[in-house]
Structures are given as C-alpha cells and as structure tokens.
Amino acid sequence: MSTVVYTADDGTTTTIEGRPGDSVMETAVRNGVPGIVGECGGSLSCATCHVFVAPETVDLVGGPGDLEDEMLDGTAVERRENSRLSCQIKLQDGCEYHVTTPSEQL
Amino acid sequence: METTLIVGACQAGVQLAATLRDLGDSGAIVMVGEEAHRPYQRPPLSKGWLKGELEPDDVILRTRQWFDDRDIELIAGDRVVTIHRDDTGAGVAHTLGGRRIPFTRLALTTGASVRRLTLPGTDYRGVHYLRDADDAIALGPALAEPSAQRVVVIGGGFIGLEAAAAARQLGKDVTLVEGTGRLIGRVVAEPTSAFYLAAHRRRGTEIVLGARLERILGVDASAAGRRGSVTGVELDDGRIIPADLVVIGIGVLPRVELAVQLGLEVDGGIVVDASCLASDGRTVAAGDCAVMPNPYPAGLGGRVRIESVNNALEQAKVAAATLLGEDATYSTVPWFWSDQADLKLQIAGLSAGYDAVVVRGDPDTERFTVLYYRDDRLIAADCVNQPAEFLAIKQALAKGQTIPPEAAADTSVRLKQSFVDAPVAVAS
Numbered sequence: 001m002s003t004v005v006y007t008a009d010d011g012t013t014t015t016i017e018g019r020p021g022d023s024v025m026e027t028a029v030r031n032g033v034p035g036i037v038g039e040c041g042g043s044l045s046c047a048t049c050h051v052f053v054a055p056e057t058v059d060l061v062g063g064p065g066d067l068e069d070e071m072l073d074g075t076a077v078e079r080r081e082n083s084r085l086s087c088q089i090k091l092q093d094g095c096e097y098h099v100t101t102p103s104e105q106l
Numbered sequence: 107m108e109t110t111l112i113v114g115a116c117q118a119g120v121q122l123a124a125t126l127r128d129l130g131d132s133g134a135i136v137m138v139g140e141e142a143h144r145p146y147q148r149p150p151l152s153k154g155w156l157k158g159e160l161e162p163d164d165v166i167l168r169t170r171q172w173f174d175d176r177d178i179e180l181i182a183g184d185r186v187v188t189i190h191r192d193d194t195g196a197g198v199a200h201t202l203g204g205r206r207i208p209f210t211r212l213a214l215t216t217g218a219s220v221r222r223l224t225l226p227g228t229d230y231r232g233v234h235y236l237r238d239a240d241d242a243i244a245l246g247p248a249l250a251e252p253s254a255q256r257v258v259v260i261g262g263g264f265i266g267l268e269a270a271a272a273a274r275q276l277g278k279d280v281t282l283v284e285g286t287g288r289l290i291g292r293v294v295a296e297p298t299s300a301f302y303l304a305a306h307r308r309r310g311t312e313i314v315l316g317a318r319l320e321r322i323l324g325v326d327a328s329a330a331g332r333r334g335s336v337t338g339v340e341l342d343d344g345r346i347i348p349a350d351l352v353v354i355g356i357g358v359l360p361r362v363e364l365a366v367q368l369g370l371e372v373d374g375g376i377v378v379d380a381s382c383l384a385s386d387g388r389t390v391a392a393g394d395c396a397v398m399p400n401p402y403p404a405g406l407g408g409r410v411r412i413e414s415v416n417n418a419l420e421q422a423k424v425a426a427a428t429l430l431g432e433d434a435t436y437s438t439v440p441w442f443w444s445d446q447a448d449l450k451l452q453i454a455g456l457s458a459g460y461d462a463v464v465v466r467g468d469p470d471t472e473r474f475t476v477l478y479y480r481d482d483r484l485i486a487a488d489c490v491n492q493p494a495e496f497l498a499i500k501q502a503l504a505k506g507q508t509i510p511p512e513a514a515a516d517t518s519v520r521l522k523q524s525f526v527d528a529p530v531a532v533a534s
C-alpha cells in the first residue's frame with residue numbers, strides 16, 4: 001500500500017491508505033477528502049485537482065508534464081513552484097506522500 | 107426524521123447524497139441504482155477502458171467506506187418501479203426486487219438510456235452499444251479479439267468518435283458511418299466538425315457522411331438458439347461495409363418513466379426550474395434526465411438537457427440544497443470534455459443560439475480554439491489541445507467577460523489579455 005497525507009488550507013490533515021497505481025486525486029475523491037474535486041476523473045481536462053507538493057514528496061513525484069504545466073496556469077488558486085495536478089501523480093507501492101490542498105478549486 | 111430517496115446511483119445521485127451530508131443533513135439517505143455495480147464514472151468507458159487500460163476498480167466514484175462513513179444506504183442492482191405519494195409529499199417506493207422504501211423527500215437522478223437502432227440485424231452477435239458498465243464489459247474483450255479486425259461505428263457523435271479512435275489505436279480497420287453531413291453536428295459549429303473529420307481520417311479511420319443505413323448483416327446461427335454473427339452493414343444505396351464488430355452510438359433518451367408516473371411535467375426530460383425543482387414543487391431532478399432553463403448567458407430562454415459530468419454534478423449540488431430548503435440556483439458555466447486519440451476537446455459554455463464564430467489558430471496544427479458569439483458577445487468555445495485557453499475562457503465566461511471578435515483571432519496576443527467586461531444587455 002501507499003499513504004497520502006492531505007493537509008487542507010485550514011491546517012487539518014487527513015491520512016488515507018491508497019492503492020498503488022491510483023492517483024493522489026482518485027485516492028482523495030473516492031474517500032471524500034475535502035479540497036480536491038477531480039471533476040474530469042483524471043483525464044487532465046478540469047484543473048480541479050490542484051495540490052501543492054510538500055518538500056519531502058517533491059523528489060518522489062517530480063515536475064509536471066507539458067499539458068499539465070499549461071493547465072496549472074489556469075488553476076483557481078495561483079500556481080506555485082511546487083504545484084501539480086494530483087490526478088497525474090500515481091502512487092508507488094510503499095511510499096508516503098504529503099500534499100497541501102488550495103483554498104479553492106475551479 | 108426525514109428520509110431522502112435518491113433514484114439512480116451514478117454521477118448525479120452520488121453527488122446529491124454527498125452534498126446533502128456536506129450541508130449538514132442528518133436524515134436517512136437511501137440511494138437505489140439499477141445497475142449491479144458500485145457507482146462508477148462513464149467517461150472512461152469509451153476511452154481508456156476500450157484500450158484495455160482500466161479495470162472496474164479504476165472507475166468507481168467512491169469507496170464502500172465512504173458510503174458507510176456518511177451513513178448513506180446504497181441499494182445496487184434493483185430498480186424503482188412505482189412511487190406513491192400523499193399530499194405531504196411523503197410516500198413509498200417499490201422496487202422490482204420487492205423492496206418497499208418509505209421516504210419524505212424524493213430526488214430523481216435516473217439518467218438516460220441508450221437510443222436503440224430500429225433496423226433489422228441489431229441482435230447479431232458482435233453488435234454493441236456503449237452506455238453502461240455492462241456494455242463496456244462486453245465490448246472491451248470483443249474489441250481485443252484478433253478476429254475482430256474490421257470495426258464499423260454507427261454514429262458520429264462523441265461516443266462514436268471516441269470508440270472509433272480507441273479501435274484505431276488498437277490497430278483495427280475502422281469505418282464510421284454518420285447519417286448527417288458532418289460530425290458532432292448537434293453540438294459544435296462547422297470548423298470543429300471539419301477538423302474532426304480531417305483529424306480522424308489522418309489517423310486512418312474511414313468516415314462516411316450522409317450514410318443511410320438499410321440493415322445490419324450477419325450469418326445465421328448454426329446451432330439452434332444461438333445468435334448469428336455480424337458480417338457488415340448495408341447502406342440504402344446498396345453499399346456493403348464488412349464488419350466483424352459493430353458499435354452503435356446514436357444518442358440517448360432521458361429516463362422519465364417515474365416522472366411520468368408521478369404526473370410531473372416532462373418535455374424532452376424531466377422539466378425542472380433553475381433550482382432543480384420539478385413541476386410539483388417538491389421533487390428534485392438532476393443530471394442527464396433533467397431539462398432546465400438555459401442557464402447561460404442569462405436571457406437566452408429555452409430549455410436544455412445537457413449530457414455531461416459537470417452538469418450532473420452542478421445540478422445535483424443545487425438539487426440537494428433545494429431539498430434542504432435553501433435558496434439555490436444553477437449558475438455555473440457548463441463545460442464538457444472529450445478525448446479522442448491524442449485530441450483533447452474541451453468545450454466551455456453553451457453555443458446554442460450563436461450567430462458568429464471566430465477560429466483562433468490553425469486547425470491543421472491540431473491546436474486551435476473556436477469561439478462562439480451572439481450579438482458580439484462570447485457565449486462558448488471549443489478548445490482543441492488548448493487547455494490553457496479553455497481554462498481562461500471558462501473563467502472569463504463565469505465573470506461575465508467577453509473578447510471582442512476582432513481581437514480573438516489574433517494569436518500574437520495571449521487570450522488571457524484580451525478579455526473585457528461584457529456589455530450589459532440593454533433592456534428593451
């Protein structure tokens with residue numbers, strides 16, 4: 001399994017055991033973690049799954065692809081250096097992920 | 107205690123239940139879904155699923171735990187067949203499986219069912235529709251068979267084009283037949299239709315426009331009781347297109363049986379107002395089954411039924427609030443996406459009633475945007491492989507902004523910089 005720790009804008013954290021191969025977005029939406037909408041189901045069409053990747057997770061997930069990078073320019077909360085669309089972050093087995101969710105999605 | 111019955115357990119039904127809880131409803135919630143599957147997403151069924159990239163667990167909407175944690179009772183694999191109500195609005199629903207479900211509030215999220223082709227031959231083995239998980243579970247492996255080399259797709263709407271693209275990506279010989287003169291004609295303007303025609307042909311799909319189908323051809327069954335297999339389709343000019351597999355995607359019809367039985371107004375769907383309230387003033391309906399006054403931009407009039415995930419989710423949120431007595435109205439910009447091979451289409455707004463279009467960028471580069479105008483005001487856009495422009499336009503529309511048509515075509519200026527506040531309509 002993998003673990004994802006979601007920190008909401010107000011500081012509350014939710015920890016979810018995720019299935020390897022699922023995305024950080026899917027893991028959040030299926031379990032009702034607030035702060036991630038995931039309207040398009042992960043098809044890179046909606047930009048409602050924006051997260052800020054915590055420093056300890058940055059190396060694990062790397063940077064966005066080209067299309068994702070373009071979409072990050074249009075998120076509801078302005079992108080930062082550590083922004084990713086969480087539907088594009090697939091969980092690897094045995095890893096722990098930390099992300100912060102923005103105050104608003106589209 | 108209140109008991110909310112939600113009939114239909116898909117995008118709209120699940121969102122409606124979620125929003126009820128988010129808004130603090132502590133009453134009982136019972137959701138009944140006819141399909142024997144956990145509530146799931148349909149969009150992947152005509153995309154990743156057909157390419158064999160997904161399994162059932164990849165498309166579910168919520169975990170079992172999610173339903174338990176929120177105390178939402180999910181009855182899957184049973185259909186509500188009759189509903190009786192008293193003057194207070196409370197009532198009892200009966201299911202095919204013999205359940206009796208009392209409720210005090212009622213929500214219909216019954217969706218739509220596939221439109222069937224009324225021609226001879228549709229019952230041959232190898233003829234498929236694509237609306238639900240069972241369809242996809244049957245079609246996926248059939249398409250993966252090496253013997254299914256020649257695929258005919260009937261219908262040039264989104265489902266047909268997505269299925270055709272997936273079949274091509276699997277290396278099949280694909281012919282798509284469309285009855286009208288252009289692709290996705292119900293939704294997009296000519297420049298977008300023309301682009302998709304060229305783009306699919308470039309990717310090796312044969313496309314026949316204006317094709318009148320006569321029948322589906324097959325070989326008769328050898329053993330008694332077994333269905334014969336499809337061998338092709340015949341057009342009314344006598345032309346025969348051979349096929350090992352046929353996929354029919356000719357649209358859907360809203361499921362209004364229960365609404366009719368309840369005496370609700372039905373006109374191309376369950377008629378609701380901007381609060382998702384049906385004509386009896388207490389039942390709510392949301393998603394593919396509902397028709398609503400055109401929400402955007404204000405004042406166009408007319409009603410629309412929108413088949414999209416976004417619409418199902420937004421209407422469900424409004425419907426949930428309405429059930430709780432809150433003052434909610436649908437006010438978001440509708441949007442839609444379709445993935446066909448490596449082509450991402452994102453549509454923002456509703457183009458109904460447009461009087462001009464502007465093409466921004468060169469369609470031959472497979473990256474361009476078509477902007478729709480009415481009275482010089484931007485009302486919608488089709489964005490092909492232009493996600494940044496899509497997001498910018500969607501947000502501009504939400505803020506009531508527009509882009510002067512003469513500025514929209516100029517790709518040397520970033521679209522984001524061209525938005526201006528839309529002129530306020532002058533009352534006549």
Ligand SMILES: Cc1cc2nc3c(=O)[nH]c(=O)nc-3n(C[C@H](O)[C@H](O)[C@H](O)COP(=O)(O)OP(=O)(O)OC[C@H]3O[C@@H](n4cnc5c(N)ncnc54)[C@H](O)[C@@H]3O)c2cc1C
Nearest residue numbers: 114116117118140148149185186217218393394413414415
């Ligand atoms: C293959 C496919 C691909 C799609 N791709 C996209 C896409 O890329 N982008 C996009 O925005 N949209 C897409 N859509 C459309 C989108 O999936 C629908 O708009 C959305 O699912 C509508 O949700 P809904 O809950 O209103 O209805 P539905 O999804 O139709 O769900 C209604 C449910 O109610 C059940 N039901 C009906 N009557 C009863 C009853 N009496 N008792 C119990 N249960 C009942 C039905 O069995 C069904 O499960 C696609 C649809 C399909 C089929």
Ligand code: FES
Nearest residue numbers: 042046047049087
């Ligand atoms: S879920 Fe839509 S872009 Fe990530």
